[in-house]
Amino acid sequence: MPSVSMKGISKYYGASSILANDCADLLVRDGEIHAIVGENGAGKSTLMKILYGLERPDSGRINLGGREVHVRSPAEAALLGIGMVQQHAEIVDEFSAAENVVLCAEPRRFGFVLDRRAARARFAGLAADNGFSLDPDALGSGLSVGERQELEILKLLYRKAQVLVLDEPTAVLAEEEVFSLFATLRRLAASGRTIIIITHKVREVRAIADSVTVMRHGKTLSRLAAGDVGEEELATLMMGGQSFAPALRTPRRPRPEDVSVVFEAQDLRYVLRGAARPAVDGVSFSLRRGEVLGICALAGNGLAELEDLATGFRRPSSGRVLLDGRRLPRRRGKAIGYVPQDRLRRGASLHSSVQENLAALDRDAFFPHGIRSVHRMVSFAEAAIRGYDIAATPEQRLGSLSGGSIQKVILARELNGNADFLVFSNPTWGLDIASTEFVYERILAARERGAAILLVSSSLDEVLALSDRVGVMSRGRLAGIEENGPTLDRAHLGKAMLGAGHAVDSRRAHAGRGLAMGRKP
């Protein structure tokens, strides 16, 4: 019943003079998992926002179950049974999972008292019916990214959504969580719901979708059966003619051991106040000039804390962090180039202009004698915009840029100082193929000029693509670092990430099998 058809949808943003959707068509049959793929800015999100009532189209028609509908607001979409999971889960941290789900449609007693018992019961029933293992009493703040997403899906199911739209749901998930999400989506489709998933990862299309629509420059190009189309073909369609081959990167050829050590972590321990076990537990490694050390871990295993310790954002509870044999400087300045995972808050100031963001690190260069030199800022910004191919002007507010462009601004700033030590944390999260490719090139170029690079990432693919040596973290411990190369056992690394030898819960163990069998879930 809930099939979705959109015909001739156009949407023009006057303010930025962008034609986001250009006569786009979409057909999704009921009970189907449909993927919409395209590069950043291809108009996928706009099309789905129109379906969900967040945007009004300039022209076009929407049919739901064969009946024409007008969706003027998300509230109307909800009444029609359309629900959307945004990229960032809107969870109230202070509320329990059950409270989050029933919010604004609460079971009540006496008309105004929240019936917590009924809320828990409804939550438990919904979770059991759809194979979720969330605890109704878990606080929002304690949930992982994947669990927050599950909670968003439960919110929609609670509101009886029959059409579920997910906007790049895997962009923020660790590998293991992606498997779990896909399993959930398959169950939901099997129970008769229609699912639309936005993504720019071609591999995921084959893994999850029944059919796929490719978008480019606001247009829908083709509707294909997912089984009939190869990854490379899809990528080519998305990119527009250019052939695309997934980059194969050769690890650094072995270098003599007498190259100087730039960065050293000595028996690092970090205990969060009030935590039962340390977030980082006895981690030691050293990093030499001209090499990339990649460390991979699932969320919640200490990777974020390690990133903070290596860059001086947190001080270790015990152990030492040495840069060129000395303690980290109080202000990282130009000594450490750092591209943080939280690029929107830690890596950039969204309210400032592109040129201000670019100038933020180097006081001597842009503030001679303590006075801002607008000339130097503008000329540096212009050079960076050219050199990094950033779609922006120097005066533009950073927050108005796309995710890929923001990351390029951060890269331009951090790589400018030619720091000997660079830290990249999940540097390609949410970026499209072209931007990802660009980031990888820059990281490898920095290695070529002799920088020591620490890459922390929750994507094993990324770590394996770039690193000379690879380590994985589980429960705060760093499993032995190995040389990267064709002989490296991927399944073994996957197991280590899941904490083999520790008690692991069944869900993790299940995902681990999927990983060990190598990506085909």
Place this chain on the structure above:
Amino acid sequence: MKDLSVLCGDALGLMTPLLLAAIGGLFTELAGMLNIALEGLITIGAFAAAAAVHAVSASPHFPAAGNGAAAVIALVAGSLAGGMVALGYGIGSQRLKANEFVAGLATNLLATGIVVALADRLLGNKGVVSLAIPGLARPLERTLGNMPFLGELLFRQDILTYASWFLVIVASFVITKSTFGLRLRASGSNPGALATLGRNPKRYRLVAVVLSGLACGLAGAALTVSLSAYVPDMSAGRGWIALVAIYLGGKKAGGVLAACFVFAFAESLSNYAQGVLRVPSDFILALPYAITLAALIGGAAWKRLRGGQIR
């Protein structure tokens, strides 16, 4: 022992206006606003109460002047005036998108200025005006007031004080148990969550602002009633202290009650000390504020020791 029960009993009486303001402010705080207008709203309430009683006593047709009805009129007028000014502040900051902080500051400055101007016109005097308001009823005094210790501590309070305690219970219930409370807290903690569910978080904020106005107006009126007089700058920083009490109380009704008692006890102590200690009165009068400062620093240190993040 006797001294302590008197001291604490006085503190409970003095706590009433502070508690009312803090409970009102708790709603805006949970809705995610830094409501710095509490002080101005108390000022408005105190003045409106005085103006209403003054107008009523001047009228020969109104027999209520001088009896218990005067107090009721004062409390209702103060509360409504606070609520109305708060509505203006809320519309300015939530609907017209004025900066919340600037709008709050404007409310405070406007309250101070307008009250002086209106006092001259309506009360005929810019200074202290005494009013014909008899003391509020003390319903338990006759029956239980002579109990040892507890009598002085608990049972000689006026009816408004008991009402304020009841309001704490009601507020606590609304915040933690009602669907309105759930949504109110969501509007403060993650407005985006409400927005994606099709609710406007600003609407909940507006309701919270009006509630805070009603409560602060009542607090101001309570000051006027308890003195049977209007004194310029009557609020004397209670709105700010209420704001501190909200934070120290961990944004929970019970905690706010405890924090308010600490401040009221300081005030009670300074009243007591003025008569006993040979210290310049300026120092003693500064005591409640000094204790506020100490409590703030101590509270922050305590939270840090316990590992909690200070927000």
